[in-house]
Amino acid sequence: MSVPEDANDLAPGLWPRNAARDAEGRLTLAGIAVDELAERFGSPLYAVDEEDFRGRARETHAAFHGEAARIGTTAKVYYAGKSFLSAEIARWVSEAGLYIDVCSGGELAVTLAAGIPADHIGLHGNNKSLAEIDRAVAAGIGTIVLDSLQEIDRVADAAARHGRIQNVRLRVNSGVHAETHDFLATAHEDQKFGITRANAPEAVALIRARNELNFLGLHCHIGSQIFGAAGFGESAKRLLELHRDLLEGGPVPELNLGGGFGIAYTRVDDPTPIGALAAEIADAVASECARLGIPVPVLAFEPGRTISGPGTLSLYEVGTTKDVEVSLPEGGTAIRRYLSVDGGMSDNARPALYGAQYSARLSNRVSDAEPALSRVAGKHCESGDIVVYNEFLPADAAPGDRLAVPAAGAYCWSLASNYNYLGRPAVVAVKNGQARVIVRGETEQDLLARDAGLDTSL
Template sequence: MVANPLAPSRLAEPSDANALPAAVWPASAERGADGVVHLGGVPLTALAREFGTPLYVVDEQDVRDRAARTLAAFRSAAARIGTTATVYYAGKAFLSTEIARWVAEAGLNVDTCSGGELAVALAAGVDPARLGLHGNNKSAAELDRAAEVGLGTIVIDGSQEIGRVAEVAARHGRRQRVRLRVSSGVHAHTHDFLATAHEDQKFGVPLADVEPLVRSIRSHDELDFVGLHCHIGSQIFGSDGFAESARRLLEVHARLLEGGPVPELNLGGGFGIAYTAADDPTPIEQLADRIADAVAAQCAALGIPVPHLAFEPGRAIVGTGGVTLYEVGTTKAVEVSLPTGGTATRLYASVDGGMSDNARYALYQAEYSVRIVSRASDASPALVRIAGKHCESGDIVVDADYLPGDVAPGDLVAVPATGAYCWSLSSNYNHLPRPAVVAVRDGEARVIVRGETEHDVLARAMAPGETA
């Protein structure tokens, strides 16, 4: 069979369009003898009947296992080079009270970046001492609440925050642990990284500004400077960018030791996952070992002790555990003109969600895969684009994948690897209610985030004469 010329080069036509690539799907995903896909021991068709579609489904055991595996990997790597490690779950990937409980029970701390995320973590019962607070524009109310509850560490993002954090710490009679976020000039994505002298971005301070700012932090008795923090990118498969960033940070870290203790180094997160069968992310154990080796080598070269290490993965913990269910509403074969002449067919399958529940294609042209999960089919594979129902031409969920060519209205399809940045970025565009989030485990399903109704969407609308 001649390959469809509209298919991207990374996409190979599968021999079986029913297969579930192991790296992309949660470990519990399996297709039963009746063709229905099960997750966490629960048929996805049963979830659709009970909770409707679109529906976010999270494999609880998968998330718990990845959290525990990540913590074990970094603790083991740190111990091997004579230090210790803390892992923060980056709540921005997906934070609910249940997710916060799962990761905390696995031994992770939780990183928040807004007052709302802080409120969720506190409502989940996470010890405030195990929380961090990020942000380039933290409000006075956010800083005040952080100090009031005894939050573990605040990441200072610029010079103006030093006095603000010192003031709220003094008001609440405590000495606040703080880190300083640094732009190391390293930006990484997937396999490559770029190292420059400066980064044009809103987060952090340049390396050249670190020493005077740390002197300012240390001049406040209310602040306890514990180390530098850096985040170099997202969806990163290799370790080279982390190694270069660590090398640059440790050179400054060594100079800071001359003025006082610097017990920690936070190298951030951004570890990648597989969204398609073509993706090959580095196993977390290898990443941890390679980063630890780079830190140990640089510390030895500088003649300084290896600091306590901290990391902030989010996607790598929750991304693969999430799957989004949709029902196909319409299909449409579209003839597309080719630059070389002639045409090729792209099959559009439109579903009952879209960019309101997964904005990542519209924002980043993010790649995803898709499978029919309500049945198996022996029809020949067809190149399919999964489109949403929104009034936008860019409302795409899956740009390109192969499904059985008989995909039809009423089929239930699932998009895997949607645990990170899908629910978090969801919206009510076109007044669609946000879907529910259901956790599955050991054959049981339960709602962990209630889905919205049209009543919820309308509830904030003001009637004539009504006062707020």
């Protein structure tokens, strides 16, 4: 990190597209001071720039469809619902032309309840229950990604019960290990998802032996928060060799290369724009298909974070501050300022889970005070409850100030918990100076109502 010239600035590419400072120095989102949002809807709070979210969904659709057309094929783009999903969000991405990828019965339920056509939904998961499979098939779900040999008969049997022919993909580990956190890299062989390339021909033969199943093609996911297209290109190369071999036994119309595209969480992050990623991946696929002498298949992708992540802020209020003397590697000591806020790992688990880095700014004012190395801590009874590990904030940041954390859309609300009996925050969508709740926040009464040992009617 380097000391910023201005500890109030909003780094380009890091904040929602409609974030700005007003004449009073307050942070605004789509024309509303975010402090007013916190006062109206509570703190902590997730605030979504609706135009930002919708715009990224449209741009993602256009990028992959345009690049697919350029190389002589078509594309299917699924929004990864696990990153951030509610009924309103499902409608936003559907209106942008995207399909939706779900990985549980609950995600399927909210997507269907939002009015999304079942044939625009894909189901993932390494351990889909029999009930989840049956519900998905009965609803007429578009595709199911098979993750193990056992699932072949489970899905086929459900399709037989409901008189359907079910489209399926087979998840295969390409062996490409993306440059990311080990817990997020999902294509190396020793992990819970998918099957090996060596076992794929046997699995495809079993799929083709069941008349209730229609084999669409292979699926792969190489990790999350990935910058650059090289890993996707290498994964495509390995899968296309298998794809070519499988063509000898029947049609393989599609290739799903997954998602995992990265975004900026700090000012030093430099993610590849989605248009450039789409172009580089398309070039890699076209080149490899030409080398192998096979037609370019329909390409499928599953972006989530790049759509949902950048346009959302999490908002907090500072409760206490303290200065802590820390030792420096080169010798000597320095002061790190701790700012404790009214949320933490219950509304953003990623720093505790992965050591994920975030940024922050005072949202209620600007300050001429010198930048001070600060750590934003949550209020939970865990030493690892950190919201922002390292950030330069004005040295006069004090109790009662409000903080905004950018890039809080992906895997924040969706991983939220009730740890220490905190209610999960509300989600509000902001557009053209207007705000509305799209997910209600939880109250203590909501939490008590679930406790069977209490008579909450009193």
